[in-house]
Amino acid sequence: MTGRVMIIGAIEAGKSSLVKALFNDEQPARKTQALEYRDWVIDTPGEYSENPMFYRTLMATSLEATIVVMVQDATRDRNYFPPGFAQGFPQACVGVITKVDHPDADVQRAEGYLRQSLGDARIFPTSSYTSEGVPELRAYLQEIVSE
Ligand SMILES: Nc1nc2c(ncn2[C@@H]2O[C@H](COP(=O)(O)OP(=O)(O)OP(=O)(O)O)[C@@H](O)[C@H]2O)c(=O)[nH]1
Ligand SMILES: [Mg+2]
Structure with a gap:
């Protein structure tokens, strides 16, 4: 594997899980305090996606990634x-909806939110x-990071 995947999304969205x-x-996930590198994945703290002060860090870190995974919690x-956040990254983005098992999950709603920020991916x-x-x-x- 040569590439990396960077995972972004709100606090407690389920990125580390x-x-x-x-x-x-x-093992259950613990709160992510800083950038965490694991094999072909870069996990980010939710604060980096919620607070625009950290956008520059996300953009800089994305240079180490082949693809950015934008996470939306279904609950x-x-x-x-x-809106249009994905366009700010030089590389491709893909969307992930988390917690579809949850009784309060609304997958359609989550997809609507992701589309606003992710586009057609x-x-x-x-x-x-x-x-x-x-x-x-x-x-x-894995296909993308092994290319
Ligand atoms: N029902 C359900 N709960 C989940 C799922 N994934 C994560 N959770 C719960 O959501 C909470 C947050 O999970 P994390 O994976 O720590 O979330 P995170 O996005 O890494 O959070 P930060 O590190 O704070 O940014 C935990 O209580 C998890 O148990 C899932 O697939 N289904
Ligand atoms: Mg985390």
């Missing part, structure tokens, strides 16, 4: 990314709890 699911790691009634609905959608996402990302 998704990283663990991608690596079949059963959240809010989009934390500004592909979107993967996932659950780190049930692993729904995780094999598809893993295969897609």
